[in-house]
Amino acid sequence: MVLESLGSSISSAVKKVLRAPVVDEKVVKELVRDIQRALLQSDVNVRLVLDLSKNIEKKILEEELPPGITRRELAVKVVYDELVSLLGGERPQPPKYPKGKTTILLLVGIQGSGKTTSASKLAWLFKKQGYSVGLVCADNFRAGAYDQLKQLAEKAGVAFYGERDAKDAVELAVNGVKKLKESGTEIIIVDTAGRHKNESALIEEMRQVAEAVKPDEIILVLDATIGQQAAQQAEAFNSATKIGTILLTKLDGSARGGGALSAVVATKAPIRFIGTGEGIEEIEVFNPKRFVGRLLGMGDIESLVEKFKEAEISKTGKDTMSAIASGRFTLKDLYAQMQAMRKMGPFSKILQAIPGFGMNLPKESIDLTEEKMKKWMVIMQSMTEEELTEPHIIDGSRARRIARGSGTTTKDLKELLTQYKISKKYIKQLVKKQKRMQGLKGIFTAR
Ligand SMILES: Nc1nc2c(ncn2[C@@H]2O[C@H](COP(=O)(O)OP(=O)(O)OP(=O)(O)O)[C@@H](O)[C@H]2O)c(=O)[nH]1
Ligand SMILES: [Mg+2]
Missing domain, CATH: 1.10.260.30 (Signal recognition particle, SRP54 subunit, M-domain)
Known part of the structure; x- marks a missing residue:
């Protein structure tokens, strides 16, 4: 069996409804069963699955059709609405951090997910919003990490702290945060290392960094192209360090980011930002409606x-x-x-x-x-x-x-x-x- 991401299995369930000659009770029941199966396979809590699917079935079958709306349309709309609300509802919600105080953001994620790029994007964005921002390189694992972030910090026009050849990632992070805090930086963004293999060591390092730095928010950086692995990754990080929000990268390609749905369900953390390119300005506030439309393969649900x-x-x-x-x-x-x-x-x-x-x-x-x-x-x-x-x-x-x-x-x-x-x-x-x-x-x- 091919293990699909939660997003794509829901998407194919909805496509079945779109293809059905008539949308009757049987079709709706099958849709609900497909969604249940998809959710259960993604280890979503059984109670939640039953509630959610019962809700969907009831709405599709019992709601009176508004004039000019078909049952099929209603079915798609109900699933769409439920997913949108699962992902945080109607409106995009940009975070609001206090002015004149220090907020520490810690970026975690596996190798190549886009942490360093995203750290500089966030720095650029918050600076534009009028915050004083600083980037901390807590990655002593990859040789080029220091130079990469230093250059990006210059590009974004924000402060930077790093130590070439530092021995200990935890110490490095603590030093950086301390230094930037002393100079009155409002938003300190800590970029951490990723690992290829030996992920348990990475997770342990993240736990220690988080414990030492005491971030206000831990942001899980997730590559939109990884599909079902997203759930496992999210869970692993979440069990070590409580994930606060998710930043979904590489949504500029063909990826629909279905794995993100599993990650949201696994961590109960909302997606706040998405990355839409390699450039420093290519960051957007997450828009649940647009995302679900794309996830269901409908581009524009309207x-x-x-x-x-x-x-x-x-x-x-x-x-x-x-x-x-x-x-x-x-x-x-x-x-x-x-x-x-x-x-x-x-x-x-x-x-x-x-x-x-x-x-x-x-x-x-x-x-x-x-x-x-x-x-x-x-x-x-x-x-x-x-x-x-x-x-x-x-x-x-x-x-x-x-x-x-x-x-x-x-x-x-x-x-x-x-x-x-x-x-x-x-x-x-x-x-x-x-x-x-x-x-x-x-x-x-x-x-
Ligand atoms: N197209 C696209 N590429 C991205 C995006 N975000 C990051 N990348 C690319 O992904 C690659 C890895 O990005 P990094 O920011 O270095 O990833 P990282 O998580 O810091 O990697 P490690 O430090 O090795 O763990 C780079 O080539 C980035 O340009 C995005 O939103 N869209
Ligand atoms: Mg990096």
Whole structure:
């Protein structure tokens, strides 16, 4: 069996849903099982797996579909949302360190993960934010380490401490921190050594360095290209020195960084920054939404959601056509039309395209703007299925509930219902008049 990273196995589970001809209960159950398996294989706590997957299943199967959203779309969106929240939620969260005090950051990670490069990137970034910054080279293992960091410190324009030929890494780190602290440096970044082999010695050294330096935050530097090994690495470091945050490097290549998800789960530490190149400026605050989109292989989830919507609209468009042809025209049809029309551009054109809108009313009596259309769509989203198909049942108490639920007023609702009635009446006349003509379709599919 090929051991996939947590990210890529979830990604393939979601792709299965995307490929399924219909998304029914069976497909959803399989998705949930796949996700459970992926999580369990990554040693995620059983309790957490059950909670998470139950949550996903419930949301996909029981949530009422918003108009124009398919179950498939919902399924992808639910998984996406859960992963985003697992990775820290909506907004990127840049760290805030106190001014006028010393904060010590210790970078750990295996050889070649990008510690030294990332140390200088962080230094550059914090300096730009107005902090005084210093870099400490605590790597006495690799011959070139001292010169590498010294040069990068010059590039970033920050202080540097290092000792050529130092014997002891712990002493080296302590000396550096002491020296920079004395000179009033606000953020001290300690770069440590990596190892090829003999990782237990590395882990032990990190433990000792951390104990001596007492960092405010230990940053695990993780190479995005390593896949499943990420979990083991993260765990090994985390058991020796409590990892505070993760910095994910080399996301500029083709790597999706799926291993990072396992690392986050293993350490419960959030990803704060990502490295997107070799240059000193190529660092970004981690953005969970963008990352999950990429992880699921969807680049930009918005465009996917958009695509599903389009498909759904053309389908409802057809349904609406036949509804109209038979003289049946509900608020649902009106909603679908508005949604489709909004994508078509100039509002004046939209007005002309919806039967009855803007035609039967004097222009000045109704200020039909994009705003208003949006408001009406929100109102319709607050209605029940029954109210949408049988609007005449909307009485006073229902009206108040709908207005409350949509953050509008009953006056807004009344206005919408009036418009709906005018549209419906107009359509009836239209259907009668043009019964034998085929031109009707053209009105609705105007591009
Ligand atoms: N493309 C790309 N390359 C990176 C990134 N971060 C680091 N690198 C490259 O990865 C290689 C190793 O980076 P270092 O910063 O020296 O790694 P290290 O963890 O300090 O390595 P050791 O000190 O030997 O343990 C270098 O060639 C860097 O240029 C990144 O975000 N993108
Ligand atoms: Mg290094």
